[in-house]
Amino acid sequence: MPSHRYRPAHERVEVPPAERAWPARRLTQAPLWVPVDLRDGNQALAEPMDTGRKRRMFDLLTTMGFKEIEVGYPSASRLDFDFVRHLATPGAVPDDVSVVVFTAARRDLIERTFASIEGMSRVVVHLYTATAPTWRDVVLGHDRRELRDLIRDAAGHVARLAGDRDIRFQFSPEVFNLTEPDFVLEVCNDLTALWDASPDRPVIHNLPATVEVATPNVYADQIEYMHRHLDRRDAVILSVHPHNDRGTGVACAELALLAGAQRVEGCLFGNGERTGNVDLVTLALNLHTQGVDPMIDLSDIDEVRRVAEHCNRLPVPERHPYAGDLVYTAFSGTHQDAIGKGLAHHAKRAAELGVPPELAPWDVPYLPIDPADVGRDYQAVIRVNSQSGKGGIAYLLHTRYGLELPRRLQIDFSQVVQRATDGSGEEITAEQLWELFRATYVAPVERRPLTEWSTAETGPGVHEFTGTLRDGGPLRGTGNGPLSALTGAFAASGLDVDILHYAEHALDPGQGGRAIAYVEARVGGATYWGAAVDTSVLTASVHAVLAAVNRSL
Numbered sequence: 001m002p003s004h005r006y007r008p009a010h011e012r013v014e015v016p017p018a019e020r021a022w023p024a025r026r027l028t029q030a031p032l033w034v035p036v037d038l039r040d041g042n043q044a045l046a047e048p049m050d051t052g053r054k055r056r057m058f059d060l061l062t063t064m065g066f067k068e069i070e071v072g073y074p075s076a077s078r079l080d081f082d083f084v085r086h087l088a089t090p091g092a093v094p095d096d097v098s099v100v101v102f103t104a105a106r107r108d109l110i111e112r113t114f115a116s117i118e119g120m121s122r123v124v125v126h127l128y129t130a131t132a133p134t135w136r137d138v139v140l141g142h143d144r145r146e147l148r149d150l151i152r153d154a155a156g157h158v159a160r161l162a163g164d165r166d167i168r169f170q171f172s173p174e175v176f177n178l179t180e181p182d183f184v185l186e187v188c189n190d191l192t193a194l195w196d197a198s199p200d201r202p203v204i205h206n207l208p209a210t211v212e213v214a215t216p217n218v219y220a221d222q223i224e225y226m227h228r229h230l231d232r233r234d235a236v237i238l239s240v241h242p243h244n245d246r247g248t249g250v251a252c253a254e255l256a257l258l259a260g261a262q263r264v265e266g267c268l269f270g271n272g273e274r275t276g277n278v279d280l281v282t283l284a285l286n287l288h289t290q291g292v293d294p295m296i297d298l299s300d301i302d303e304v305r306r307v308a309e310h311c312n313r314l315p316v317p318e319r320h321p322y323a324g325d326l327v328y329t330a331f332s333g334t335h336q337d338a339i340g341k342g343l344a345h346h347a348k349r350a351a352e353l354g355v356p357p358e359l360a361p362w363d364v365p366y367l368p369i370d371p372a373d374v375g376r377d378y379q380a381v382i383r384v385n386s387q388s389g390k391g392g393i394a395y396l397l398h399t400r401y402g403l404e405l406p407r408r409l410q411i412d413f414s415q416v417v418q419r420a421t422d423g424s425g426e427e428i429t430a431e432q433l434w435e436l437f438r439a440t441y442v443a444p445v446e447r448r449p450l451t452e453w454s455t456a457e458t459g460p461g462v463h464e465f466t467g468t469l470r471d472g473g474p475l476r477g478t479g480n481g482p483l484s485a486l487t488g489a490f491a492a493s494g495l496d497v498d499i500l501h502y503a504e505h506a507l508d509p510g511q512g513g514r515a516i517a518y519v520e521a522r523v524g525g526a527t528y529w530g531a532a533v534d535t536s537v538l539t540a541s542v543h544a545v546l547a548a549v550n551r552s553l
């Protein structure tokens with residue numbers, strides 16, 4: 001790897017003098033959110049959204065509760081222009097939502113942008129220019145003074161075209177994170193003055209990490225410096241726009257908020273240029289996990305995901321935080337065991353507090369949030385494969401079929417499952433587990449069934465069992481209960497059967513429902529489990545003993 005070709009961040013990024021309060025701060029409220037899916041997200045798609053998909057994304061964003069939405073780069077394409085014109089039609093934008101339109105600092109593009117918003121109210125015009133040295137030298141061909149003049153000229157043009165309309169202004173020094181801090185201050189302060197920002201008509205200064213190049217603490221220092229030094233701070237909304245080139249876009253946004261940022265631009269599920277814009281879904285749900293209302297509705301995360309996947313034509317990966325198919329699922333044995341115990345403890349605690357489980361405080365191992373908060377059920381929480389243990393297996397059989405396997409039967413059955421999954425290498429579903437359980441512990445009763453049988457209490461505490469085993473002849477014995485009479489009958493026929501453990505419970509609630517009996521029996525020196533289901537508890541018990549005995553054959 002030719003690593004020597006790259007310079008470390010501390011040589012590329014001019015970090016301002018450290019005045020650092022952010023490490024000790026806490027996030028206590030949601031920022032202003034601005035989804036840029038229809039602009040930054042859209043410009044990064046191989047097939048940009050058509051009008052139908054744009055409208056669907058816009059509707060999703062308003063339904064989720066976003067109040068400021070960047071809707072496009074209207075001077076870039078006919079499609080973007082027409083979409084903004086569509087939003088200009090009466091009723092197309094909810095009354096409490098502002099739209100943001102994006103433009104480069106070029107007079108012709110600015111004029112086209114204003115043509116697109118003709119007749120609209122509650123609009124933000126967002127002007128941008130790259131300001132970092134490499135962009136100045138290599139891309140734009142302007143020194144600092146020329147670029148500052150160019151930006152002032154463009155901003156003045158924006159102000160003239162806006163006149164006294166209900167339009168707010170936003171400026172982004174693109175690649176802020178690689179720009180000299182004093183130059184950013186010069187340029188931003190120029191515009192604060194030129195646009196005559198005031199607390200009731202603030203300007204938005206949006207400071208992007210256009211390409212993420214350093215650890216998130218560096219971005220936080222840069223943001224805190226701006227927060228402390230921007231002119232008319234109460235007339236400025238300090239916004240951030242992280243990208244995710246180092247995979248730390250979310251961390252950058254969170255630390256920037258600690259450092260004084262008030263507004264965050266990003267995309268759903270982190271779509272956007274290259275590795276994406278910062279992911280607003282993760283940011284919002286990270287706040288949720290801290291007990292802070294994110295002010296965004298993610299209660300049906302799968303619907304949000306479906307619409308985003310449809311509009312972007314990009315899948316959300318299985319491991320995506322909060323939204324991926326696998327993120328509430330445990331395959332590994334010890335995790336399953338802990339989750340199963342945690343969920344049972346949660347249900348008990350909710351009952352003690354007298355509140356529904358979905359309102360009780362959440363503290364379940366391995367699950368940072370209750371999947372129900374985002375509209376997921378518990379079906380996928382535990383899935384079984386060769387990495388799983390008894391806890392997960394028992395959990396699935398319990399939640400799907402109501403079985404309450406005794407602990408030693410859990411251990412016995414997990415070895416059966418292990419052999420099956422080791423053999424196939426595949427996941428095993430709850431249905432397949434039940435089938436395997438039935439075949440292993442219940443079905444053996446059929447190998448040598450009782451063709452007829454009865455028990456009777458022949459005296460106080462004396463029970464008699466009589467029956468006929470197919471291919472096994474008659475059985476007759478006595479004991480102090482029906483099952484000990486049955487083992488007595490086996491003893492009389494020459495087979496030692498000891499019942500080591502017995503358990504039964506109702507399977508279907510209500511009268512006349514089925515019961516399941518579990519029996520652990522020592523037969524001829526070895527131990528076998530059997531189980532049986534019947535509407536009669538006695539029949540289930542007798543069949544469970546017989547199943548265990550037959551397994552020994």
Ligand SMILES: CC(=O)SCCNC(=O)CCNC(=O)[C@H](O)C(C)(C)COP(=O)(O)OP(=O)(O)OC[C@H]1O[C@@H](n2cnc3c(N)ncnc32)[C@H](O)[C@@H]1OP(=O)(O)O
Nearest residue numbers: 040043073075076077104105106128129130139140174210
């Ligand atoms: C970080 C970001 O996301 S910034 C947003 C990027 N988004 C997009 O580019 C999507 C939409 N863009 C477009 O459709 C086109 O690029 C247009 C319509 C805006 C401009 O198209 P063109 O005039 O053909 O120029 P082109 O696409 O080649 O862009 C390069 C030109 O823009 C100039 N430019 C780049 N940034 C800016 C800026 N902020 N302000 C003014 N000019 C700029 C470059 O210097 C270059 O000019 P040059 O041709 O004189 O050297």
Ligand SMILES: CC(C)C(=O)C(=O)O
Nearest residue numbers: 128172174175208210
């Ligand atoms: C210009 C801004 C807002 C941007 O999209 C970026 O820098 O990534």
